[in-house]
Amino acid sequence: MVEIRPYSDEYEEYIRDESRTQGRADSISFPESEADVRDVLARLGGHVGVTVQGARTGLAAGAVPEGGHVMSMTHMNHYLGLRREEDADGTPRYLIRVEPGLVLSELRKALANDSVPTDGWDEESLAALTQMRQGPERFFPTDPTEASAMIGGIVACNASGARSYRYGPARPHVTALRVVLAEGDVLALRRGETFAHGRELDLTCEGGRHVHVDLPGYVMPHTKNASGYHAADNMDAIDLFIGSDGTLGIVTQVELELLAVPAVTWGVSCFLPSEDAALDLVDAARPALAHVSAMEYFDEGALEILRRQRETSAAFSALPEVPDGARACVFVELETDDAQQALAETYELGRLLTSVGASEDDTWVARTQVDRDAQTFFRHAVPESVNMLIDERRRTDPTITKLGSDMSVPDERLHDVVAMYRRTLAAAGLESAAWGHIGNNHLHVNVLPRDAADFSAGKALFRDWAREVTAMGGAVSAEHGVGKLKRDFLLAMYGPDHIREMAACKRQLDPAGILGRGNLFDEALLPGTEAATEKTTDTERTTDTDEGARA
Amino acid sequence: MRIVVCMKAVPSTTEVRMDPVTHTIVRDGRQAVVNPFDASGLEVALEIRERLGGHVSALSMGIPDTVRLLRDAISRGADDGLLLSDRAFAGADTLATSYALSRAIARGGMPDLVVCGKMAVDGDTAQIGPELAGALGMSCVTDVREIEHVDEGHITARRRRDGALELVEAALPCVITVAKDAATPRMPSIAGVRRGEAGTVEVLDAEAAGCDPARCGLDGSPTQVVRSFVPERSATAERVEGTSAEQAERIEQIVEGMAL
Numbered sequence: 001m002v003e004i005r006p007y008s009d010e011y012e013e014y015i016r017d018e019s020r021t022q023g024r025a026d027s028i029s030f031p032e033s034e035a036d037v038r039d040v041l042a043r044l045g046g047h048v049g050v051t052v053q054g055a056r057t058g059l060a061a062g063a064v065p066e067g068g069h070v071m072s073m074t075h076m077n078h079y080l081g082l083r084r085e086e087d088a089d090g091t092p093r094y095l096i097r098v099e100p101g102l103v104l105s106e107l108r109k110a111l112a113n114d115s116v117p118t119d120g121w122d123e124e125s126l127a128a129l130t131q132m133r134q135g136p137e138r139f140f141p142t143d144p145t146e147a148s149a150m151i152g153g154i155v156a157c158n159a160s161g162a163r164s165y166r167y168g169p170a171r172p173h174v175t176a177l178r179v180v181l182a183e184g185d186v187l188a189l190r191r192g193e194t195f196a197h198g199r200e201l202d203l204t205c206e207g208g209r210h211v212h213v214d215l216p217g218y219v220m221p222h223t224k225n226a227s228g229y230h231a232a233d234n235m236d237a238i239d240l241f242i243g244s245d246g247t248l249g250i251v252t253q254v255e256l257e258l259l260a261v262p263a264v265t266w267g268v269s270c271f272l273p274s275e276d277a278a279l280d281l282v283d284a285a286r287p288a289l290a291h292v293s294a295m296e297y298f299d300e301g302a303l304e305i306l307r308r309q310r311e312t313s314a315a316f317s318a319l320p321e322v323p324d325g326a327r328a329c330v331f332v333e334l335e336t337d338d339a340q341q342a343l344a345e346t347y348e349l350g351r352l353l354t355s356v357g358a359s360e361d362d363t364w365v366a367r368t369q370v371d372r373d374a375q376t377f378f379r380h381a382v383p384e385s386v387n388m389l390i391d392e393r394r395r396t397d398p399t400i401t402k403l404g405s406d407m408s409v410p411d412e413r414l415h416d417v418v419a420m421y422r423r424t425l426a427a428a429g430l431e432s433a434a435w436g437h438i439g440n441n442h443l444h445v446n447v448l449p450r451d452a453a454d455f456s457a458g459k460a461l462f463r464d465w466a467r468e469v470t471a472m473g474g475a476v477s478a479e480h481g482v483g484k485l486k487r488d489f490l491l492a493m494y495g496p497d498h499i500r501e502m503a504a505c506k507r508q509l510d511p512a513g514i515l516g517r518g519n520l521f522d523e524a525l526l527p528g529t530e531a532a533t534e535k536t537t538d539t540e541r542t543t544d545t546d547e548g549a550r551a
Numbered sequence: 552m553r554i555v556v557c558m559k560a561v562p563s564t565t566e567v568r569m570d571p572v573t574h575t576i577v578r579d580g581r582q583a584v585v586n587p588f589d590a591s592g593l594e595v596a597l598e599i600r601e602r603l604g605g606h607v608s609a610l611s612m613g614i615p616d617t618v619r620l621l622r623d624a625i626s627r628g629a630d631d632g633l634l635l636s637d638r639a640f641a642g643a644d645t646l647a648t649s650y651a652l653s654r655a656i657a658r659g660g661m662p663d664l665v666v667c668g669k670m671a672v673d674g675d676t677a678q679i680g681p682e683l684a685g686a687l688g689m690s691c692v693t694d695v696r697e698i699e700h701v702d703e704g705h706i707t708a709r710r711r712r713d714g715a716l717e718l719v720e721a722a723l724p725c726v727i728t729v730a731k732d733a734a735t736p737r738m739p740s741i742a743g744v745r746r747g748e749a750g751t752v753e754v755l756d757a758e759a760a761g762c763d764p765a766r767c768g769l770d771g772s773p774t775q776v777v778r779s780f781v782p783e784r785s786a787t788a789e790r791v792e793g794t795s796a797e798q799a800e801r802i803e804q805i806v807e808g809m810a811l
Contacts (some may be wrong), residue, residue, distance in 0.1 A: 364739075370590065
């Protein structure tokens with residue numbers, strides 16, 4: 001029987017996450033199986049709050065407990081089997097079944113090295129593996145910056161990463177889930193099997209119990225989105241649980257589709273003389289290039305930080321030197337069937353660069369692993385350097401943290417949203433650096449506060465941005481999830497009525513409101529509704545808390 | 552200044568697996584890459600050319616597909632490439648390889664400087680540079696970490712030796728072999744890729760390179776690889792518990808048992 005241990009300082013790391021938010025807990029467990037998960041829930045008696053945790057790499061504090069029990073999935077990290085299916089045209093699909101505590105980098109390594117552990121696999125799985133080995137190498141395409149993330153966490157916040165330009169978020173690659181509900185029932189969900197009727201969803205648990213769920217009535221933005229429950233007419237039931245921030249059930253098994261590794265992957269870093277030229281390049285490249293997997297951006301502030309780091313820090317002295325005069329960088333990753341195709345797309349990219357006033361000379365083309373590693377080092381050095389800068393500033397003022405946005409807008413609003421960021425940052429006199437997934441119109445604009453006044457001004461700015469981005473038809477969280485830090489932004493995005501619908505939907509699956517308390521919406525909405533109604537109709541109050549996004 | 556950079560194609564993975572039956576390297580079908588020490592060598596050559604002007608040629612010996620790596624060298628800044636490719640070169644040891652390379656280098660007139668990586672990551676011999684210097688009648692500075700100074704007649708370089716750095720001056724022409732930290736290879740630009748694809752890579756067989764067939768390939772190799780194998784290793788772990796004294800006693804027993 002798995003132990004429920006009282007919380008002590010020994011478990012200090014389990015009450016905070018990568019957002020640097022500190023929580024509190026009363027007890028902790030490390031289940032090793034689905035039976036353990038159900039057992040812990042039963043022994044907690046149905047009224048203790050339960051915060052499910054993966055690797056705590058999240059940036060929205062979704063895994064940070066606000067009291068109650070912490071359920072760490074770190075011991076549930078096994079490979080359970082492999083399934084082979086064929087599309088209508090006979091193309092094979094391979095679907096790997098894993099536990100939620102499996103670390104993404106481990107999965108990548110096992111697939112790349114053909115070293116997936118097969119202990120306990122059935123004959124069908126072993127046969128599928130044999131067949132998979134005869135074809136191209138396979139991979140799981142979701143690529144959040146933090147490869148130490150766990151699969152369960154990736155499912156919980158519907159994580160994305162740079163390659164979401166081509167592959168979308170994790171959602172379409174999750175083909176089945178096993179989910180333990182708050183009262184111990186188990187749902188086995190497979191994509192394509194259970195659908196809502198309009199906005200009404202009827203689920204049948206393994207024990208035969210039926211659960212009716214009324215889905216929220218909002219229309220989701222037509223953009224990259226990880227803000228609140230997925231809700232659409234006639235939607236697949238599995239999509240409700242993906243991106244639900246640990247509030248609807250505890251995922252105990254995940255089946256992921258593995259895709260064929262592209263034959264050729266090249267990265268091209270394009271340095272440009274201005275931000276306008278960079279935006280024009282993105283506009284021109286989106287329709288012109290057919291094999292782009294990622295389109296990323298680094299603004300002048302980010303490049304300046306890298307220039308300084310290269311000169312002053314030994315750890316970053318090997319960074320490639322940014323060309324003189326570069327004020328913006330667009331990184332384009334190409335995935336093609338052969339080198340000729342990649343060459344043609346690279347030349348086309350060169351032509352587009354020239355057309356926006358940049359030069360083919362001011363580019364880095366990475367065609368080898370060594371060069372791709374150098375590019376990755378460069379790209380990842382930006383957030384790392386910003387974290388170092390903020391840590392340095394916290395020595396003089398410990399109240400400040402990094403403030404990073406995670407908002408997206410539709411394609412046609414890219415210029416508008418960047419202009420809005422620039423105008424408001426300049427008006428507030430704030431230092432900033434922006435980078436991120438410009439192909440998806442999804443930038444992480446980071447305010448770099450020098451003191452408490454900057455920090456406060458930055459938070460106010462983010463609240464304004466949440467409203468502006470919503471008005472542009474965008475999403476307040478595109479990939480980090482809402483967690484606890486962005487629920488006020490979610491309120492700004494959907495309004496109090498739809499937030500109440502979300503809470504009602506949760507209560508149908510988790511009547512006592514024990515799972516992921518504090519995520520997505522104010523805890524006052526659970527389990528009673530009347531007090532909550534009064535609270536959440538006051539938008540100004542809820543958007544004026546101390547919780548800025550720290551993505 | 553005329554500079555020749557020797558570049559070898561090596562397997563793209565450092566995790567070489569041996570076939571337990573045939574004792575040969577398991578080729579996983581991944582494309583070959585340029586030896587990383589040679590990539591640094593190219594960068595050293597390009598930086599010298601940027602200071603002094605001149606001409607950088609990339610030279611390799613290998614299968615016809617190695618042209619791809621020489622085009623990559625041009626895309627990074629080399630002026631041209633030369634590939635020795637002939638079945639007659641197959642099975643060459645370091646002596647036969649350095650002989651063939653020396654013939655190709657001498658063919659265009661003696662360069663001022665020959666740059667090699669200090670070793671290749673597949674064979675690990677570190678012999679090509681010194682043997683090439685011998686064949687060309689040049690002096691040789693190995694394991695260069697930094698070029699301190701170079702002009703038309705001399706080169707001054709820092710090299711690693713017995714845990715210390717040694718400052719060496721050599722008259723040109725000479726051969727240097729470089730460590731990876733001698734220079735960080737630049738990435739090609741799109742304009743560079745265009746130059747690489749359009750650039751000149753001459754491919755020579757043994758005869759065209761003026762090689763004596765008896766000194767090429769297997770026939771010209773006095774050393775033979777009899778067998779390659781991965782040493783068997785075993786590792787066990789034991790948890791040592793108890794009081795500090797008990798733990799110390801047990802550790803002493805274990806160390807004695809290892810018969811160091």
